[in-house]
Amino acid sequence: MINMKTTHNILFQDSRNLKNIPSESVDLIVTSPPYPMIEMWDEMFSHQNPEIQDALANGDGNQAYALMHEILDSVWDEVFRVLKNDRFACINIGDATRKVRDDFCLYPNHARILNYLLKIGFSALPDILWRKQANTPNKFMGSGMLPAGAYVTLEHEYILIVRKGSKREFKTEDAKENRRESALFWEERNVWYSDVWTDIKGTEQKLPKPMSRLRSAAFPFELAYRLINMYSVKGDVILDPFLGTGTTTAAAMTSGRNSIGVEIDESFQNVLCPIAQDIVNFSNTYLQDRALRHLEFVKNRIQNEKPLKYTNAYYGFPVVTSQEQFILFNNLEAVEACRNNIFQVAYSTKPQTWNFEHASESLVGNKTKPHISPSQLSMLNAQ
Numbered sequence: 001m002i003n004m005k006t007t008h009n010i011l012f013q014d015s016r017n018l019k020n021i022p023s024e025s026v027d028l029i030v031t032s033p034p035y036p037m038i039e040m041w042d043e044m045f046s047h048q049n050p051e052i053q054d055a056l057a058n059g060d061g062n063q064a065y066a067l068m069h070e071i072l073d074s075v076w077d078e079v080f081r082v083l084k085n086d087r088f089a090c091i092n093i094g095d096a097t098r099k100v101r102d103d104f105c106l107y108p109n110h111a112r113i114l115n116y117l118l119k120i121g122f123s124a125l126p127d128i129l130w131r132k133q134a135n136t137p138n139k140f141m142g143s144g145m146l147p148a149g150a151y152v153t154l155e156h157e158y159i160l161i162v163r164k165g166s167k168r169e170f171k172t173e174d175a176k177e178n179r180r181e182s183a184l185f186w187e188e189r190n191v192w193y194s195d196v197w198t199d200i201k202g203t204e205q206k207l208p209k210p211m212s213r214l215r216s217a218a219f220p221f222e223l224a225y226r227l228i229n230m231y232s233v234k235g236d237v238i239l240d241p242f243l244g245t246g247t248t249t250a251a252a253m254t255s256g257r258n259s260i261g262v263e264i265d266e267s268f269q270n271v272l273c274p275i276a277q278d279i280v281n282f283s284n285t286y287l288q289d290r291a292l293r294h295l296e297f298v299k300n301r302i303q304n305e306k307p308l309k310y311t312n313a314y315y316g317f318p319v320v321t322s323q324e325q326f327i328l329f330n331n332l333e334a335v336e337a338c339r340n341n342i343f344q345v346a347y348s349t350k351p352q353t354w355n356f357e358h359a360s361e362s363l364v365g366n367k368t369k370p371h372i373s374p375s376q377l378s379m380l381n382a383q
Protein backbone atom coordinates (compact mmCIF):
# COMPACT_ATOMS: atom_id res chain seq x y z
CA MET A 1 0.00 0.00 0.00
CA ILE A 2 1.31 3.46 -0.87
CA ASN A 3 0.51 6.70 0.94
CA MET A 4 -2.09 5.23 3.23
CA LYS A 5 -4.36 7.95 4.63
CA THR A 6 -7.69 7.98 6.38
CA THR A 7 -10.25 10.76 6.83
CA HIS A 8 -12.35 11.37 9.94
CA ASN A 9 -15.34 13.62 9.75
CA ILE A 10 -17.23 14.81 12.82
CA LEU A 11 -20.71 16.24 12.32
CA PHE A 12 -22.57 18.08 15.04
CA GLN A 13 -26.19 17.40 14.16
CA ASP A 14 -29.18 15.21 14.92
CA SER A 15 -28.73 11.67 13.58
CA ARG A 16 -32.46 11.32 12.93
CA ASN A 17 -31.64 13.04 9.66
CA LEU A 18 -28.34 12.14 8.00
CA LYS A 19 -29.19 13.57 4.59
CA ASN A 20 -25.59 14.76 4.10
CA ILE A 21 -24.40 11.13 4.16
CA PRO A 22 -25.17 9.39 0.85
CA SER A 23 -27.17 6.14 0.80
CA GLU A 24 -25.10 2.95 0.81
CA SER A 25 -21.80 4.72 1.52
CA VAL A 26 -20.83 3.27 4.91
CA ASP A 27 -19.11 -0.08 5.61
CA LEU A 28 -19.77 -0.55 9.33
CA ILE A 29 -21.79 0.99 12.15
CA VAL A 30 -20.31 0.89 15.65
CA THR A 31 -22.38 2.77 18.19
CA SER A 32 -24.05 3.03 21.56
CA PRO A 33 -27.20 5.15 21.81
CA PRO A 34 -28.44 6.90 24.93
CA TYR A 35 -30.17 4.12 26.92
CA PRO A 36 -33.95 4.61 27.22
CA MET A 37 -35.23 4.69 30.83
CA ILE A 38 -31.75 5.22 32.32
CA GLU A 39 -32.21 8.45 34.24
CA MET A 40 -29.05 10.16 33.03
CA TRP A 41 -30.60 10.29 29.53
CA ASP A 42 -34.08 11.57 30.49
CA GLU A 43 -33.20 15.17 29.74
CA MET A 44 -31.52 14.35 26.42
CA PHE A 45 -34.59 12.40 25.25
CA SER A 46 -37.06 14.98 26.60
CA HIS A 47 -35.21 17.71 24.75
CA GLN A 48 -35.80 15.81 21.49
CA ASN A 49 -39.46 15.11 22.33
CA PRO A 50 -41.05 17.09 25.21
CA GLU A 51 -43.87 14.51 25.50
CA ILE A 52 -41.30 12.26 27.17
CA GLN A 53 -40.97 14.68 30.07
CA ASP A 54 -44.76 14.72 30.43
CA ALA A 55 -44.98 10.92 30.40
CA LEU A 56 -42.32 10.66 33.10
CA ALA A 57 -43.99 13.36 35.18
CA ASN A 58 -47.29 11.45 34.90
CA GLY A 59 -45.61 8.24 36.04
CA ASP A 60 -46.30 6.56 32.70
CA GLY A 61 -43.09 4.55 32.29
CA ASN A 62 -44.31 2.54 29.31
CA GLN A 63 -45.23 5.65 27.36
CA ALA A 64 -41.87 7.31 28.10
CA TYR A 65 -40.07 4.11 27.05
CA ALA A 66 -42.05 3.91 23.79
CA LEU A 67 -41.39 7.56 22.90
CA MET A 68 -37.68 7.30 23.67
CA HIS A 69 -37.41 4.34 21.31
CA GLU A 70 -39.27 6.22 18.60
CA ILE A 71 -36.37 8.70 18.60
CA LEU A 72 -33.86 5.87 18.25
CA ASP A 73 -36.00 4.21 15.54
CA SER A 74 -35.55 7.26 13.30
CA VAL A 75 -31.78 6.92 13.68
CA TRP A 76 -31.88 3.17 12.88
CA ASP A 77 -33.82 4.04 9.69
CA GLU A 78 -31.00 6.35 8.65
CA VAL A 79 -28.37 3.78 9.63
CA PHE A 80 -30.05 1.23 7.35
CA ARG A 81 -30.15 3.71 4.48
CA VAL A 82 -26.50 4.81 4.63
CA LEU A 83 -25.06 1.32 5.19
CA LYS A 84 -23.83 -0.53 2.10
CA ASN A 85 -25.28 -3.93 1.30
CA ASP A 86 -23.57 -6.93 2.88
CA ARG A 87 -22.25 -4.86 5.81
CA PHE A 88 -22.67 -5.02 9.58
CA ALA A 89 -24.02 -2.81 12.35
CA CYS A 90 -22.86 -3.36 15.95
CA ILE A 91 -24.94 -1.67 18.63
CA ASN A 92 -23.96 -1.63 22.29
CA ILE A 93 -27.06 -1.31 24.47
CA GLY A 94 -28.00 -2.08 28.07
CA ASP A 95 -31.44 -2.78 29.46
CA ALA A 96 -32.77 -0.49 32.20
CA THR A 97 -34.31 -1.24 35.56
CA ARG A 98 -36.42 1.52 37.06
CA LYS A 99 -39.12 2.24 39.56
CA VAL A 100 -41.80 4.51 38.08
CA ARG A 101 -44.44 5.33 40.69
CA ASP A 102 -44.48 2.14 42.77
CA ASP A 103 -43.68 -0.34 40.04
CA PHE A 104 -40.16 -1.61 39.58
CA CYS A 105 -39.52 -3.30 36.25
CA LEU A 106 -37.04 -4.05 33.50
CA TYR A 107 -37.19 -2.06 30.27
CA PRO A 108 -35.71 -4.50 27.71
CA ASN A 109 -33.98 -2.03 25.41
CA HIS A 110 -31.96 -4.66 23.58
CA ALA A 111 -35.09 -6.64 22.61
CA ARG A 112 -36.96 -3.51 21.54
CA ILE A 113 -34.08 -2.34 19.33
CA LEU A 114 -33.43 -5.77 17.81
CA ASN A 115 -37.12 -6.14 16.92
CA TYR A 116 -37.10 -2.81 15.15
CA LEU A 117 -33.87 -3.60 13.28
CA LEU A 118 -35.44 -6.82 11.98
CA LYS A 119 -38.59 -4.95 11.00
CA ILE A 120 -36.67 -2.52 8.79
CA GLY A 121 -34.73 -5.26 6.99
CA PHE A 122 -31.63 -6.17 8.97
CA SER A 123 -30.80 -9.83 9.68
CA ALA A 124 -29.80 -10.75 13.22
CA LEU A 125 -26.51 -12.50 13.91
CA PRO A 126 -25.30 -13.99 17.19
CA ASP A 127 -24.83 -11.19 19.69
CA ILE A 128 -22.22 -10.57 22.38
CA LEU A 129 -23.02 -10.34 26.04
CA TRP A 130 -20.67 -7.82 27.58
CA ARG A 131 -20.36 -8.85 31.22
CA LYS A 132 -19.51 -5.87 33.40
CA GLN A 133 -19.21 -7.15 36.91
CA ALA A 134 -20.11 -4.59 39.57
CA ASN A 135 -18.12 -5.23 42.70
CA THR A 136 -19.83 -2.57 44.72
CA PRO A 137 -20.72 -3.45 48.31
CA ASN A 138 -24.39 -2.54 47.77
CA LYS A 139 -24.70 -4.74 44.69
CA PHE A 140 -27.59 -6.71 46.23
CA MET A 141 -29.20 -3.69 47.87
CA GLY A 142 -32.86 -4.26 48.61
CA SER A 143 -32.66 -7.99 48.05
CA GLY A 144 -32.79 -9.96 51.25
CA MET A 145 -32.49 -13.65 51.80
CA LEU A 146 -36.27 -14.14 51.78
CA PRO A 147 -37.67 -15.50 48.52
CA ALA A 148 -40.09 -13.89 46.07
CA GLY A 149 -39.15 -10.29 46.69
CA ALA A 150 -35.67 -9.70 45.29
CA TYR A 151 -34.38 -8.94 41.83
CA VAL A 152 -31.37 -10.19 39.94
CA THR A 153 -28.56 -7.61 39.65
CA LEU A 154 -28.12 -6.38 36.11
CA GLU A 155 -24.41 -6.70 35.27
CA HIS A 156 -24.35 -7.12 31.53
CA GLU A 157 -24.94 -5.19 28.36
CA TYR A 158 -25.47 -6.40 24.82
CA ILE A 159 -23.64 -5.84 21.58
CA LEU A 160 -26.29 -6.48 18.96
CA ILE A 161 -24.84 -7.57 15.64
CA VAL A 162 -26.99 -7.27 12.54
CA ARG A 163 -26.34 -7.30 8.84
CA LYS A 164 -27.87 -5.60 5.83
CA GLY A 165 -27.83 -8.16 3.02
CA SER A 166 -25.68 -11.25 3.02
CA LYS A 167 -22.04 -12.28 3.15
CA ARG A 168 -19.54 -9.68 1.95
CA GLU A 169 -17.34 -10.74 -0.92
CA PHE A 170 -13.74 -9.73 -1.58
CA LYS A 171 -13.36 -10.23 -5.31
CA THR A 172 -10.28 -8.40 -6.61
CA GLU A 173 -6.71 -9.38 -5.72
CA ASP A 174 -6.23 -5.96 -4.04
CA ALA A 175 -9.34 -6.49 -1.90
CA LYS A 176 -8.14 -9.95 -0.91
CA GLU A 177 -4.68 -8.65 -0.01
CA ASN A 178 -6.17 -5.83 2.08
CA ARG A 179 -8.36 -8.34 3.89
CA ARG A 180 -5.33 -10.55 4.67
CA GLU A 181 -3.44 -7.52 6.04
CA SER A 182 -6.47 -6.67 8.21
CA ALA A 183 -6.61 -10.15 9.80
CA LEU A 184 -6.60 -10.97 13.52
CA PHE A 185 -4.34 -13.31 15.43
CA TRP A 186 -5.69 -16.80 16.13
CA GLU A 187 -5.62 -16.19 19.88
CA GLU A 188 -7.50 -12.89 19.44
CA ARG A 189 -10.12 -14.62 17.34
CA ASN A 190 -10.73 -17.12 20.16
CA VAL A 191 -11.61 -14.33 22.61
CA TRP A 192 -13.09 -11.68 20.33
CA TYR A 193 -15.57 -13.99 18.61
CA SER A 194 -16.72 -15.52 21.87
CA ASP A 195 -20.35 -14.66 22.77
CA VAL A 196 -19.48 -13.40 26.27
CA TRP A 197 -16.85 -10.72 26.81
CA THR A 198 -15.65 -10.77 30.39
CA ASP A 199 -12.24 -9.21 29.87
CA ILE A 200 -13.30 -5.66 29.01
CA LYS A 201 -13.87 -3.49 32.02
CA GLY A 202 -15.81 -0.24 31.84
CA THR A 203 -12.84 1.52 33.42
CA GLU A 204 -9.05 1.41 33.50
CA GLN A 205 -8.64 1.94 29.77
CA LYS A 206 -5.49 3.67 28.61
CA LEU A 207 -7.38 6.41 26.84
CA PRO A 208 -6.17 9.73 25.58
CA LYS A 209 -6.79 12.09 28.49
CA PRO A 210 -9.71 14.07 27.07
CA MET A 211 -11.66 10.85 26.54
CA SER A 212 -11.02 9.42 29.96
CA ARG A 213 -12.44 12.53 31.59
CA LEU A 214 -15.85 11.89 30.10
CA ARG A 215 -15.87 8.19 30.58
CA SER A 216 -19.22 7.88 32.31
CA ALA A 217 -21.19 7.23 29.12
CA ALA A 218 -18.30 6.22 26.88
CA PHE A 219 -17.70 2.65 25.88
CA PRO A 220 -14.13 1.38 26.26
CA PHE A 221 -11.68 1.92 23.40
CA GLU A 222 -11.04 -1.84 23.30
CA LEU A 223 -14.73 -2.52 22.60
CA ALA A 224 -14.84 -0.24 19.57
CA TYR A 225 -11.40 -1.39 18.37
CA ARG A 226 -12.39 -5.07 18.48
CA LEU A 227 -15.67 -4.56 16.63
CA ILE A 228 -14.00 -2.47 13.94
CA ASN A 229 -11.31 -5.12 13.44
CA MET A 230 -13.82 -7.99 13.50
CA TYR A 231 -16.32 -6.55 11.01
CA SER A 232 -14.41 -4.29 8.60
CA VAL A 233 -11.13 -4.04 6.70
CA LYS A 234 -8.58 -1.26 6.38
CA GLY A 235 -9.81 1.68 4.34
CA ASP A 236 -13.51 1.03 5.16
CA VAL A 237 -15.80 3.81 6.40
CA ILE A 238 -17.08 3.44 9.97
CA LEU A 239 -20.08 5.46 11.18
CA ASP A 240 -21.04 6.19 14.78
CA PRO A 241 -24.35 8.14 14.86
CA PHE A 242 -24.05 8.65 18.66
CA LEU A 243 -20.40 9.68 18.84
CA GLY A 244 -20.19 11.11 22.38
CA THR A 245 -16.54 11.40 23.39
CA GLY A 246 -15.27 10.10 20.06
CA THR A 247 -14.15 6.59 21.08
CA THR A 248 -15.21 5.17 17.69
CA THR A 249 -13.26 7.86 15.83
CA ALA A 250 -10.15 7.08 17.88
CA ALA A 251 -10.54 3.32 17.32
CA ALA A 252 -11.03 3.87 13.57
CA MET A 253 -7.88 6.02 13.44
CA THR A 254 -5.86 3.31 15.23
CA SER A 255 -7.29 0.65 12.89
CA GLY A 256 -6.58 2.41 9.58
CA ARG A 257 -10.27 2.92 8.80
CA ASN A 258 -12.05 6.15 7.79
CA SER A 259 -14.83 7.38 10.02
CA ILE A 260 -17.84 9.63 10.36
CA GLY A 261 -19.04 10.52 13.83
CA VAL A 262 -22.33 12.30 14.48
CA GLU A 263 -23.12 13.96 17.80
CA ILE A 264 -26.04 16.21 18.71
CA ASP A 265 -24.32 17.91 21.65
CA GLU A 266 -21.80 20.49 20.45
CA SER A 267 -20.13 20.69 23.84
CA PHE A 268 -18.28 17.47 22.90
CA GLN A 269 -16.23 19.57 20.51
CA ASN A 270 -13.88 20.36 23.39
CA VAL A 271 -13.18 16.67 23.85
CA LEU A 272 -12.82 15.63 20.25
CA CYS A 273 -10.17 18.05 19.03
CA PRO A 274 -7.57 17.23 21.69
CA ILE A 275 -7.94 13.52 20.83
CA ALA A 276 -6.30 14.29 17.49
CA GLN A 277 -3.24 15.63 19.33
CA ASP A 278 -2.79 12.46 21.37
CA ILE A 279 -3.82 9.81 18.90
CA VAL A 280 -0.47 9.14 17.18
CA ASN A 281 1.34 8.15 20.38
CA PHE A 282 -1.70 6.45 21.81
CA SER A 283 -2.29 4.30 18.71
CA ASN A 284 1.34 3.34 18.18
CA THR A 285 1.64 2.25 21.81
CA TYR A 286 -1.60 0.31 21.48
CA LEU A 287 -0.40 -1.46 18.30
CA GLN A 288 2.93 -2.30 19.89
CA ASP A 289 1.12 -3.73 22.95
CA ARG A 290 -0.99 -5.85 20.61
CA ALA A 291 2.16 -7.26 18.99
CA LEU A 292 3.75 -7.86 22.38
CA ARG A 293 0.65 -9.70 23.58
CA HIS A 294 1.07 -11.95 20.54
CA LEU A 295 4.71 -12.59 21.48
CA GLU A 296 3.65 -13.48 24.99
CA PHE A 297 1.16 -15.95 23.48
CA VAL A 298 3.92 -17.38 21.27
CA LYS A 299 6.17 -17.85 24.27
CA ASN A 300 3.49 -19.75 26.21
CA ARG A 301 2.60 -21.87 23.23
CA ILE A 302 6.21 -22.86 22.70
CA GLN A 303 6.59 -23.70 26.38
CA ASN A 304 3.49 -25.91 26.13
CA GLU A 305 4.87 -27.56 22.98
CA LYS A 306 1.87 -26.61 20.88
CA PRO A 307 2.29 -26.03 17.13
CA LEU A 308 3.00 -22.67 15.48
CA LYS A 309 3.24 -23.72 11.88
CA TYR A 310 3.49 -20.41 10.05
CA THR A 311 5.55 -17.22 10.03
CA ASN A 312 4.25 -13.71 9.56
CA ALA A 313 5.80 -12.34 6.38
CA TYR A 314 6.21 -8.78 7.68
CA TYR A 315 7.44 -9.33 11.24
CA GLY A 316 8.96 -12.81 11.11
CA PHE A 317 7.15 -13.94 14.24
CA PRO A 318 5.40 -17.30 14.45
CA VAL A 319 1.65 -17.55 13.98
CA VAL A 320 -0.77 -20.46 14.28
CA THR A 321 -2.62 -20.32 10.95
CA SER A 322 -1.90 -19.45 7.34
CA GLN A 323 -4.47 -16.62 7.54
CA GLU A 324 -2.22 -14.68 9.94
CA GLN A 325 0.81 -14.64 7.64
CA PHE A 326 0.12 -11.17 6.25
CA ILE A 327 -1.19 -9.28 9.29
CA LEU A 328 0.27 -5.80 9.01
CA PHE A 329 -0.09 -3.03 11.58
CA ASN A 330 0.07 0.46 10.11
CA ASN A 331 1.70 2.83 12.55
CA LEU A 332 0.33 6.37 12.59
CA GLU A 333 2.72 9.06 11.35
CA ALA A 334 0.73 12.28 11.62
CA VAL A 335 -2.72 13.78 12.06
CA GLU A 336 -3.76 16.90 10.25
CA ALA A 337 -6.89 18.95 10.89
CA CYS A 338 -7.74 19.87 7.31
CA ARG A 339 -11.04 21.65 7.74
CA ASN A 340 -13.50 22.22 10.51
CA ASN A 341 -13.92 18.88 12.27
CA ILE A 342 -12.27 16.91 9.48
CA PHE A 343 -9.05 15.12 10.37
CA GLN A 344 -6.69 13.24 8.12
CA VAL A 345 -4.35 10.56 9.44
CA ALA A 346 -1.21 9.45 7.57
CA TYR A 347 0.16 5.96 8.19
CA SER A 348 3.39 4.14 7.65
CA THR A 349 3.00 1.40 5.04
CA LYS A 350 6.18 -0.35 6.17
CA PRO A 351 6.05 -2.77 9.07
CA GLN A 352 7.44 -1.39 12.30
CA THR A 353 10.87 -2.89 12.94
CA TRP A 354 10.29 -4.92 16.04
CA ASN A 355 13.05 -7.33 16.89
CA PHE A 356 11.25 -10.65 16.47
CA GLU A 357 13.43 -12.45 13.95
CA HIS A 358 15.24 -14.79 16.33
CA ALA A 359 12.02 -15.98 17.85
CA SER A 360 10.71 -17.24 14.54
CA GLU A 361 13.94 -18.68 13.10
CA SER A 362 13.79 -21.59 15.48
CA LEU A 363 10.34 -22.55 14.31
CA VAL A 364 10.85 -22.56 10.59
CA GLY A 365 11.46 -26.07 9.29
CA ASN A 366 10.20 -27.71 12.46
CA LYS A 367 6.51 -27.58 11.88
CA THR A 368 5.30 -30.41 14.06
CA LYS A 369 7.18 -29.69 17.24
CA PRO A 370 8.36 -26.15 17.65
CA HIS A 371 11.57 -25.65 19.49
CA ILE A 372 13.15 -22.53 20.89
CA SER A 373 16.61 -22.23 22.39
CA PRO A 374 17.15 -20.81 25.91
CA SER A 375 18.69 -17.63 24.47
CA GLN A 376 15.76 -17.13 22.13
CA LEU A 377 13.34 -17.70 24.96
CA SER A 378 15.10 -15.10 27.06
CA MET A 379 14.83 -12.68 24.15
CA LEU A 380 11.09 -13.26 24.06
CA ASN A 381 10.97 -12.82 27.82
CA ALA A 382 12.63 -9.45 27.42
CA GLN A 383 9.93 -8.17 25.01
Ligand SMILES: C[S@@+](CC[C@H](N)C(=O)[O-])C[C@H]1O[C@@H](n2cnc3c(N)ncnc32)[C@H](O)[C@@H]1O
Binds near residue numbers: 016034241242
Ligand atom coordinates in the same frame (compact mmCIF):
# COMPACT_ATOMS: atom_id res chain seq x y z
C1 LIG B 1 -24.11 6.56 25.17
S1 LIG B 1 -23.53 8.05 24.51
C2 LIG B 1 -22.30 7.50 23.38
C3 LIG B 1 -20.96 7.36 24.02
C4 LIG B 1 -19.88 7.03 23.03
N1 LIG B 1 -19.97 5.64 22.58
C5 LIG B 1 -18.52 7.27 23.66
O1 LIG B 1 -17.69 6.34 23.70
O2 LIG B 1 -18.29 8.37 24.14
C6 LIG B 1 -24.80 8.60 23.44
C7 LIG B 1 -24.50 9.90 22.75
O3 LIG B 1 -25.54 10.14 21.78
C8 LIG B 1 -25.78 11.53 21.69
N2 LIG B 1 -27.12 11.69 21.06
C9 LIG B 1 -28.32 11.52 21.65
N3 LIG B 1 -29.31 11.71 20.75
C10 LIG B 1 -28.72 11.99 19.57
C11 LIG B 1 -29.21 12.27 18.25
N4 LIG B 1 -30.52 12.29 17.99
N5 LIG B 1 -28.30 12.51 17.27
C12 LIG B 1 -26.98 12.49 17.53
N6 LIG B 1 -26.45 12.25 18.76
C13 LIG B 1 -27.32 11.99 19.76
C14 LIG B 1 -25.67 11.99 23.14
O4 LIG B 1 -25.41 13.38 23.23
C15 LIG B 1 -24.50 11.13 23.64
O5 LIG B 1 -23.29 11.81 23.51
